Amino acid sequence: DTTVKQNPRYKLARVGKPVNLICSQTMNHDTMYWYQKKPNQAPKLLLFYYDKILNREADTFEKFQSSRPNNSFCSLYIGSAGLEYSAMYLCASAGYEQYFGPGTRLTVL
Amino acid sequence: AQSVTQPDARVTVSEGASLQLRCKYSYFGTPYLFxxxxxxxxxxxxxxxxxPGDPVVQGVNGFEAEFSKSNSSFHLRKASVHWSDWAVYFCAVSMHSGGSNYKLTFGKGTLLTVTP
Known part of the structure; x- marks a missing residue:
């Protein structure tokens, strides 16, 4: 089973409010990634967990938080959503290849 | 820094015709490409x-791609396109640091549309 699940599939948030997105995988992969995808742009890596170690990209360091309570789950947290956070958020888990979930479409109003 | 360019934002192909989607990469060293x-x-x-190995790689659903170091390219091909191939295709390059710990850099994607 190479399924990566993401919840919710669609999220509507108000400006200034927090957002929490969830990803799960059952493949016992060490690494889980979060990408942001905006229309007509390439998926952009935000951060990833290797085991319990969080690695955040330099240009998104202050904007996103994440937690990984166990090997199967990983969350992406936005403390105060802005309009610019509206995007598709893709989670992936990796053994030798990256397997992607269906994404969560976040709309901030 | 590594980068990927997909020069065609959209490609339209007739069903049954052949397809090539272009991908150019920039990477110092030996790339892993997807x-x-x-x-x-x-x-x-x-x-x-x-x-690294055979420059022509086979994928699912009749797709294949050819790596060219001299051209810094990794173009995707299919001999006969089906309507179900209508989708967005992304090329990516990775910096592999061992095991499952590596980063993918994506191109912006190419939308393939298929006409009857």
């Missing part, structure tokens, strides 16, 4: 991957 496909309302699915 093509992903995103069907409507779905996540990204791996089509094929290149690890």
């Amino acid at each position: 093509w992903y496909v995103q069907y409507p309302r779905q996540g990204l699915q791996l089509l094929l991957k290149y690890y």
Whole structure:
């Protein structure tokens, strides 16, 4: 089973409010990634967990938080959503290849 | 820094015709290269991957890609396109640091539309 699940599939948030997105995988992969995808742009890596170690990209360091309570789950947290956070958020888990979930479409109003 | 360019934002092909989607990469060293496909309302699915070796790699559903170091390219091909191939195709390059710990850099994607 190479399924990566993401919840919710669609999220509507108000400006200034927090957002929490969830990803799960059952493949016992060490690494889980979060990408942001905006229309007509390439998926952009935000951060990833290797085991319990969080690695955040330099240009998104202050904007996103994440937690990984166990090997199967990983969350992406936005403390105060802005309009610019509206995007598709893709989670992936990796053994030798990256397997992607269906994404969560976040709309901030 | 590594980068990927997909010069065609959109490609339209007649069903049954052949297809080539272009990908150029910039990478210092030996790249690992990937093509992903995103069907409507779905996540990204791996089509094929290149690890150093045979420059022509086969993927799922009749897709193949050819790595060219001299041209810094990794173009995707299919001999006969089906209407179900209508999707967005992403090329990606990775910096592999061992095991499952590596970063993918994606191109902006090419939308493939198929006409009857």
